[in-house]
Amino acid sequence: MNLRKSANSLVVRLLVMGLAMAVVGTAASYIQLTRFLREDLTKSVATQQMALAAYVARDVDNYLDERLSFLERLAGALPPELLAQPEQLHAWLAERSALSALFPLGLVVTDVTGKRLDGLDSAVQLETGGPEFTAASAGKRAVGRPRSTASQHSALPMAAPIRNGAGQVVAVLLGTADLSADGLLDHLQEGRVGQAGGILVISPRDHIFVASTDVSMSLTPTPPDGVNPLHDRAMAGFRGSGTTRNAKGIEEISAIASVPNSGWFVVARLPVSEALAPVSRMQTFILQQRAPAVTAVLVVIGLIMAWLLRPLLRAADQADRMTRGELALTPLQVVRNDEIGHLTQAFNRLLAKLLDNQEALARLAHHDTLTGLPNRKLLDERLQQALVHARQRAQQVAVLYLDLDGFKDLNDTFGHEAGDKALGEIAHRLRALVRHTDTVARIGGDEFVLLATDFEEPAEQAALTLARRCIDAIAQPLQLEHSSMAIGVSIGIALGSGSETPQDLLATADKAMYRAKQGGRGSYAMM
Numbered sequence: 001m002n003l004r005k006s007a008n009s010l011v012v013r014l015l016v017m018g019l020a021m022a023v024v025g026t027a028a029s030y031i032q033l034t035r036f037l038r039e040d041l042t043k044s045v046a047t048q049q050m051a052l053a054a055y056v057a058r059d060v061d062n063y064l065d066e067r068l069s070f071l072e073r074l075a076g077a078l079p080p081e082l083l084a085q086p087e088q089l090h091a092w093l094a095e096r097s098a099l100s101a102l103f104p105l106g107l108v109v110t111d112v113t114g115k116r117l118d119g120l121d122s123a124v125q126l127e128t129g130g131p132e133f134t135a136a137s138a139g140k141r142a143v144g145r146p147r148s149t150a151s152q153h154s155a156l157p158m159a160a161p162i163r164n165g166a167g168q169v170v171a172v173l174l175g176t177a178d179l180s181a182d183g184l185l186d187h188l189q190e191g192r193v194g195q196a197g198g199i200l201v202i203s204p205r206d207h208i209f210v211a212s213t214d215v216s217m218s219l220t221p222t223p224p225d226g227v228n229p230l231h232d233r234a235m236a237g238f239r240g241s242g243t244t245r246n247a248k249g250i251e252e253i254s255a256i257a258s259v260p261n262s263g264w265f266v267v268a269r270l271p272v273s274e275a276l277a278p279v280s281r282m283q284t285f286i287l288q289q290r291a292p293a294v295t296a297v298l299v300v301i302g303l304i305m306a307w308l309l310r311p312l313l314r315a316a317d318q319a320d321r322m323t324r325g326e327l328a329l330t331p332l333q334v335v336r337n338d339e340i341g342h343l344t345q346a347f348n349r350l351l352a353k354l355l356d357n358q359e360a361l362a363r364l365a366h367h368d369t370l371t372g373l374p375n376r377k378l379l380d381e382r383l384q385q386a387l388v389h390a391r392q393r394a395q396q397v398a399v400l401y402l403d404l405d406g407f408k409d410l411n412d413t414f415g416h417e418a419g420d421k422a423l424g425e426i427a428h429r430l431r432a433l434v435r436h437t438d439t440v441a442r443i444g445g446d447e448f449v450l451l452a453t454d455f456e457e458p459a460e461q462a463a464l465t466l467a468r469r470c471i472d473a474i475a476q477p478l479q480l481e482h483s484s485m486a487i488g489v490s491i492g493i494a495l496g497s498g499s500e501t502p503q504d505l506l507a508t509a510d511k512a513m514y515r516a517k518q519g520g521r522g523s524y525a526m527m
């Protein structure tokens, strides 16, 4: 019941509406802001990642170019005749190698079939079937497949062609760089992006991670197709940035840049959760800020509504109590000149009209409509009061029962309207005869009753005098429409001292009236 009452309350409805609007507003701004911020931040982070990937790619490329150029220069400078002189070749290589430490894991010369001619001791087993050897045999310098050494280093083989005077490739110079010792990998490991992001160097030809900020990934195979969509695109040649889900299922923003000297590419990646951390902070901020603000606004709305509606609630309560009869029908207080004030004023006007009607109804219930004189009901009440009064003061009251003589003839001769007029005139004359404390009532068609009290002389004498005056007053000609006519009256008189009932007294007066009528009309009789 209370719940239903609350649901019907304007204040509650407004509060619920306010709350709904606040929730919808907050949700809308939350979703919009989140979307905008995510988009902007993703773009901005992708740009940063792209710059970082390009920077690292250039760095790696410089590293490779330095070594490939050195190998190429060395191959170009090697006198072809030394290929047939192992000792001199060894000395020549040792001399050049001492000048540079670019290939600490080995520097070897082979013929074009892959047979070792000579070399400086290599820590890495010589492989002549690799892509670098094939490329060098065909006259191009190249980088091979990185592999790990027994001492857990990353060895990167490279090769350059050795040509004779006619420009034909007659041998291959192979050099093995140490990616770990040269600090390139350290450099990458320092290149951590954020807390969980990092750099990857990938060889698409070899399907291998050449290097990674996460050391455990170095020299491990790349994921198969279908695991990481952006990786698949990069393997197919895409360079740029995008958002993807990696092999571990983590969503990340990645940027891809090429390393031209090797065909490798560099990936700079950052988990979305970390890149978009400000978005989460903003979301928390919105929720934390909005909750108290919305509560405060709702409390203020609630207080204002309660203040605005208080006069209305009070008026409704008073009107309720008036209808239950607990409160008299009195105008409500108009507190403010607002809509509620207007409503209260309208209610008061309605109430005034109701009171007027009530009064008119009460009057109708106690008065005769034709003459305006009290009717039988009001006469009974007055008679009752008068008898009580008389008993208390040991006085007498007089009841004069008047019945017009020959009124039917008047009606029949001059019409009913003339009869009405005559009744009104007679009522007027009777009222003029008595004191204002006395009562003249019309209790039937041509029957009037006169109740007189507080006599200064003996009641009997006063009543008789009054009866005579009534007969005289009524006997005066009545001015009707086109002529005048005189009418008589028979009067029965009864005196009461308070021991009788009103009905008894009236019945006695009525009997007396009949006696008067029988005695010749136009007279009075007392019983």
Ligand SMILES: Nc1nc2c(ncn2[C@@H]2O[C@H](COP(=O)(O)OP(=O)(O)OP(=O)(O)O)[C@@H](O)[C@H]2O)c(=O)[nH]1
Pocket: 370, 403, 404, 405, 406, 407, 408, 409, 411, 415, 416, 417, 418, 419, 420, 423, 444, 445, 446
């Ligand atoms: N015009 C008019 N006539 C009324 C009204 N009420 C009653 N009458 C008439 O008043 C008459 C009263 O009847 P009676 O008392 O028998 O008539 P009466 O001629 O006075 O007879 P007596 O009393 O024997 O002299 C009837 O003709 C009624 O129709 C009224 O309000 N207006």
